[in-house]
Amino acid sequence: MVKENLAEYCALTDEAKAKLVEEFADFRVMKTVGTHISGRSKISHVTHTLKAVENKLDNLKCCMGVKTLFYTTRGTADLPLQGIAYCTKGVAGFMSSMMELNTGTIIGKVEGQNALT
Known part of the structure; x- marks a missing residue:
C-alpha cells in the first residue's frame, strides 16, 4: 500500500502533507480512546x-x-x-x-x- 501511494504522497505540497498527518493523528486518538458500541x-x-x-x-x-x-x-x-x-x-x-x-x-x-x- 505504501509503494502504491508513495508517488502521490510525494507530489503533495508540504501544507497538504501536514494536513494529512494531522488528520491521521486525530484518527489514531479516536481509535484509541473512542467509544466502541457493541x-x-x-x-x-x-x-x-x-x-x-x-x-x-x-x-x-x-x-x-x-x-x-x-x-x-x-x-x-x-x-x-x-x-x-x-x-x-x-x-x-x-x-x-x-x-x-x-x-x-x-x-x-x-x-x-x-x-x-
Missing part, C-alpha cells in the same frame, strides 16, 4: 428508550385520551432488532379490522423498503 448495547439502548416512550404514551392516553400507533423497525442490517409495534387500546383493532393490516405486515414492508434504499 450490537448488544445498541439493542439494550433501543429497548430502554422505547420503553420510556411507551410509558409516556401510556400517560398521554390516561391524562388526555390520546390514542397512539407506534412502529419501530431497524434502519440497517447491522442492528439485529425485530420490529416493534405499540398501540393503545382501540388502535390495534382499528388497524386490523378497518385497514386490514396487521403489525407484522406493516413492519415487514417498512424493513423491506429500508433494504431497497
